[in-house]
Amino acid sequence: MPTAQTPSIFDPVSSPALAIRELSFVVLGLSAVIFVVVAGVAAYTLVRFRNRPGDGRREPPQVYGSTQIELAWTVVPFLIVMVLFLVTARYIYGIEGRAMPSDALEVTVVGNQWWWEIRYPRLGIVTANELHVPVSDPARPAPTFITLQSVDVIHSFWVPQLAGKMDLIPNKTNRMWIDPRVPGTYVGQCAEYCGTQHAWMLLEVIVHPRDEFDRWVAAQQTPAVADPAARAGRELFLSLSCINCHTVRGTPANGVFGPDLTHLMSRRTIAAGAARNTPEALRAWVDAPGAIKPGVLMPAMKLAKSELDSLTTYLLTLR
């Protein structure tokens, strides 16, 4: 897997982000022209009309009430604003107006304090914080259409190299789409302050070549396999309140308050990027989640060391 890229809007790999860069260059270009003209006139005026020896303290001739000047500085800016408005509107409609092809991949992203639930309703997959999509060849487009919802407060989905920001709003459904052309990992994060751990609400989009994506889907669709070596941990997990908040498909655990753990070990990080997904971090997380992510909505359950060990052994089998 290639390493994560710098999240710059000037390095787009998906149509909406390419359009945004194009528009930003138009605006930047126009602003540059205005800057050069204004700064040029100001510099010329400073030099041309500066106080010369012999001018004394006399004031230069003053202009009062010139219709021509008033019109010039009203009409010209108005035209510039109109141009910016129309160009921007054209780009916005160009992006938002794209109809969803029937074979597009559909994903629902649900904002939670402070993590992202990622659902593939047609594929029967639920995961968290790492969005996997297929690469989209411009000759054979395979766009991903994303439905955005929130269960608590307003969040904002932003992966700068793929598309503009789009808010996740309680009781309102927003939509956006991406068609990344280059396989790789693109980083993003919540872009709307949503509480204490807003800064630890990171997001990764992993763009796979088609066959690799199909393999990922097949692996995610399988239920959790009961590994005999982790039997004690599994029974402990199922006897604790973990199951009220977490789902492990293939077991009675069907909570939806926290991330689905069925294929926990297929993720690179836990807690929306707050820690790497290592055995030590997992154990520390279950012991005291608030030590890694203060204010987190998962409780520390005051478990004994031996219980933490066997729970960790079990979690490590959720591949």
Ligand SMILES: [Cu+2]
């Ligand atoms: Cu946030």
